[in-house]
Amino acid sequence: MGRTIVCRCEDVTVEDLNQAFSEGYRDLESLKRYTGFSTGFCQGKCCTAHAARFLSALKGGDDTVADPIRTRPLLHPTPASHFARAVELLDEESK
């Protein structure tokens, strides 16, 4: 099946974005929550700009509609073992 993939981690296609838009999800944050783009392993590095451009084009080239989605730490998936010591460390410091 021919598909144009916007988000390859979550398999979100151009059709998915079109559908979401026609259902009334017309800002980037809602589009993200509805279709799931940018919620995969790469954390949106490969799709957020695509989705923003897509939305802006659907709105007739209006770039102001593409306010960034909320970004949250961590930037990359990281094993929990990297932070296991943090609690200990804070405990020691507060003593």
Added chain:
Amino acid sequence: MAQGRRIKSPEGNPFERGKQVRFQFEGRSLQGYDHEPLAVALMAAGVRVFGRSLKYHRPRGPVCLHGHCSGCLMRVNGVANIRTCETPCRSGMVVERQTGWPSAGLDFFRAVDLLSGERLDHHGMFTASSVLNRIAGYVVRKLSGLGAPPTADPQTPVPISRFSSDAVVIGAGAAGLSAAKTLSGCGHNVVLLEAEEHRGGRLLDGATQNGWERIRDFKEEIESVAGIEIHVKTPALAVYPGDTLQVVAGNEGKTFWISARRLIVCTGTYEQIPLFENNDLPGIFGPRAMDRLVCGYSVVPAEPVLVVGERDATLRLAGRLRELNVTLAGVVTTRTEGDALTSLKRKNVEIFQDRRIVRALGGKWLDRVELAHRSSEQSDLVLDCRACVVEAPPAPAYELAHHAGCRVSFSSQSGYLVQVNDEGQTTHGQIFAAGHIAGSDSVDAAAQSGERAGLACALSLKDDAQVRRRLESMQKG
């Protein structure tokens, strides 16, 4: 299995292969080198499908080779979701693909892709009964997901190194290196964090810098950066605003928790593949990924290679591929002039003008590409190619600045740029940004904006007449 081709590594290449090692891939013993990422050794050995996508089980392979996408994930030594483009080959390593049934190579669930029509809409699925729901949930989790839980011993907690610093610079590309150099030259202590193994960022792109000569010069410059605490393979993970900024970064053996008075973010851009039908087919790479693969690691994944793009850098990559005797299927561009184009014509590279890519075709790997005239939707030309390099509009890596609340602005042309004033200062007074995330469009411009941000940052830490003069003269020039 068609093999990739190893070419001779040119002299002065910062990406030497190192010593030969053998590792296990799904029961076969494969050869790699100890300075070479697993993904590269696998492609050289002809492994094409690295995994399957979550929903439609479409084949997936490495796309960026810079640790940004998810195309190269595999299970390594019993731990799932390892980025093989960032993991060097080690002798005796056990590497497996983690998605697809019975295997990623032959995955029966590809049927979902073939049978589900235009869209598989999960919003209305599994809502009838709670029992069915639970079963469906179980099945879906088995089918998709990101690999099985680890069989390796639990990882021991990584030590955390906590300290403070005048300034942290994130990203050791042209902008970050000159920012760090400038800051330390002004007498401030600087921690420079680089996600990749090598410092240099775009300076390491072999083709886009007019070949190896320029790289050598830059390497010297990079090596001359002294008095800066540099951590490579240490991606910054988070920035928390506060009285002092808290920067969290981590590498294999250590987590860094740095309290910094100032921060300069120079994280560059992410490489993406533009939107066209089947743009996710393995064999399609961004220009910088192909550059790293061929010019850096000296592996040609497949031939002939089609190059699609407008930028000088992309056209120069095509020229460099030709010089390295890589078979080209041609160059697709709407450019009609420029030195890079003239030089391609001189090298007898076939140019397809006024066309754009509308569709990629192939089963598990790229077979051919359909092109259409710029003004039409209908494809009128089919080109055989086994690898395709396509340039996409820029996608700056703005996230870390955004974590801390710096304002970011979007334009279709540039993507999300971190907003800065003339001196590189963001809307958060303690944070500066330089290079491609602040709008530079070349290595030279990035280096300059790094220097400017470095000076302004130094001034904001400590007033100094000489530094002020330097900054003023830069602003004028």
